[in-house]
Amino acid sequence: MKAVGIVTEYNPFHNGHIYHIQQAKKETGADVVVAVMSGNFVQRGEPALFDKWTRAQAALENGVDLVIELPIFYAVQPSHLFAEGAVKLLAALGVKDMVFGSEHADVDFLSLAKQAPSVSQGKDLQDKNQTFASAYAHLLEAETGFKLEDPNDILALGYAKAVVDLSADIKLHAIQRVAAGYHDTLFSDTQTIASASAIRLALHKNKLEKIQSVVPDITLQNVQSMNNTINFEQKFLPLLKYRLITDTVGQLSQIYQMGEGLEHRLAAVALSEPGPQNYQNFIKSVKSKRYTFARMQRTLLYTLLNVKVDQMQSAMQEPYLRVLGFTDAGQQYLNSIKKTVTLPLISKVDQNLTKTNLRLDFKAGKLWQMLANSTGQQQDVTRKPIYVATKK
Amino acid sequence: MKAVGIVTEYNPFHNGHIYHIQQAKKETGADVVVAVMSGNFVQRGEPALFDKWTRAQAALENGVDLVIELPIFYAVQPSHLFAEGAVKLLAALGVKDMVFGSEHADVDFLSLAKQAPSVSQGKDLQDKNQTFASAYAHLLEAETGFKLEDPNDILALGYAKAVVDLSADIKLHAIQRVAAGYHDTLFSDTQTIASASAIRLALHKNKLEKIQSVVPDITLQNVQSMNNTINFEQKFLPLLKYRLITDTVGQLSQIYQMGEGLEHRLAAVALSEPGPQNYQNFIKSVKSKRYTFARMQRTLLYTLLNVKVDQMQSAMQEPYLRVLGFTDAGQQYLNSIKKTVTLPLISKVDQNLTKTNLRLDFKAGKLWQMLANSTGQQQDVTRKPIYVATKK
Structure with missing residues (x-):
């Protein structure tokens, strides 16, 4: 079975994500889409709008076959560590192709990564009035001529550098971002894709009518049934x-x-x-x-x-593959890699997780529930992976 | 000037406390009443109904001349440590007489204290199915014949043992508890004294009419203006x-x-x-x-x-005398002991308190404000002692 890997937050799951999944299959001819997804907190250090199970369900119903949680010690990190963690998990899962969006899909990120300065070179250059990202972008531009300023380009370079650094056997495929930029908050009547940040802003302002055309039904239902956004x-x-x-x-x-x-x-x-x-x-x-x-x-x-x-x-020394859910195809893929997978596969956790590195995700799940006033099921202990039948 | 010392929580200040103050003066012929009072948390480990300033104000308007905070590292402790801390502060303030309520005012607590077993003897005896208080009471009864079961008797013995252990030059005066026991929750139409626990219970049940006859006006006003009891x-x-x-x-x-x-x-x-x-x-x-x-x-x-x-x-190694308020007489007393006081007198604290042992009281004040949803003045930093003119 040929699998394509994607790295996601799905905060919340929207039409742009469906396009991404479709393009990933089309671009690589893969049978199975494996998504590495942030858990209950996202890269910006914020709680996700919906818990990881709710977001995994939306993904599995819309084309993803296997959802693996990106542990919080990778998910809530600067882009280079986020990207490295995600690539490490995809490589451990035997994924050979990876598809991501980029503002400059024509750029050969692998070549760029090989020429790019290291993170520590960027840190050495950073002065008191400058962020690391800004210092690094200047250095990169001076050395390669590439102007790194768009968020998806930054992640793309992160993936490429991780593939180089980890010597991962993964082919990278950049696809051009369409319709809505990361920070774009404009909606038009004809547009069916909007960025997740634009959708979150509309939700925050309680303008549900603005998101109806840009998310699948399941997300709309989640929005309607959610108790309250995290305050x-x-x-x-x-x-x-x-x-x-x-x-x-x-x-x-x-x-x-x-x-x-x-x-x-x-x-x-x-x-x-x-x-x-x-x-x-x-x-x-x-x-x-x-x-x-x-x-x-x-x-x-x-x-x-x-x-x-x-x-x-x-915790970062001992990553794992936490299975949040799968379709039939995803389950078949899991079976096919069982003997070759290079990190522990975890489908179910019990109370003992408190002694392991899962402890951080566990605490994060508990905190997410406190923040969301959620009285629902626990986030980790006794929870089984979601199963969604593959659509025929 | 002759001062009499009392040890209080004033949670809340009520008619029984006024009686106690009057009896203390009558019994000793003192000019000045010095109260050592728990801060924002009381001995049972609960937040006080009103902050320490509000309770000090009520005391100063009703006969107390000087209010010193019992630091939390003494106030929120088992009775023997609570009593020891209070006696230590009164002794440092040069107080020569101490008046306290007791269920058995006829008992000579000083003699009892000299015969009584030590705390560690009680702890040695305690088994798995027994509290320390129960183990100690059994031992005391076996050795002295005195049945220690009433809360004010327990404190009385604590004060007496502290006077003995600290070799404090303090004369003890037990006065008979009147009208309402500590746990008594009964009210009658003619009764003007009720216990603090009965009053708290009435407040908790929002039965304000039950407390009108048993508290002075200032407490009634405090009750009426309080945002909400701590939930x-x-x-x-x-x-x-x-x-x-x-x-x-x-x-x-x-x-x-x-x-x-x-x-x-x-x-x-x-x-x-x-x-x-x-x-x-x-x-x-x-x-x-x-x-x-x-x-x-x-x-x-x-x-x-x-x-x-x-x-x-x-923190317990470095106690201090935090002045919460005084009347004219209280201020005169403070001036008279300035040169002989044996612990640091603190009238005002600044941001630096975070480096001292005041830090615990400071944290407690901050926490109390969070629990009480209080957006009022800070509890410690920049706060000056309350001044109430002595009634002529």
């Missing part, structure tokens, strides 16, 4: 303030990606009265020019999850 | 669950008074689905026969405050 001000911010107030600065300094005195700024803002009442303002009040907004959100999520540097590093 | 289910329990879910069992095991595997039971209950939705049930589900309900509440409060054994021990 950063009422849930996330109070819990974060609670932790910043009760933990010592010494404890905070051990949080993953904390550093450069950020723990002091965070503690001071949390203790200030009345202090920022809004999460965006909270972030603005602690953010320096070196950090992007997303980087700050990730650090604050790790703070909320109380993830220390050592826990994170040991 | 354990909506505030305390979610924050506690959040901490139990995100901290590791290893981290929880370092919390003050954790032990005997309690951290494992707590983590397991917090992770269970749907789990106890009510704080009382939460405690019942983790409580063993060795622990009283109050002991469990204290441990959970320390968990919520993230107070580790080492922080607690070092």
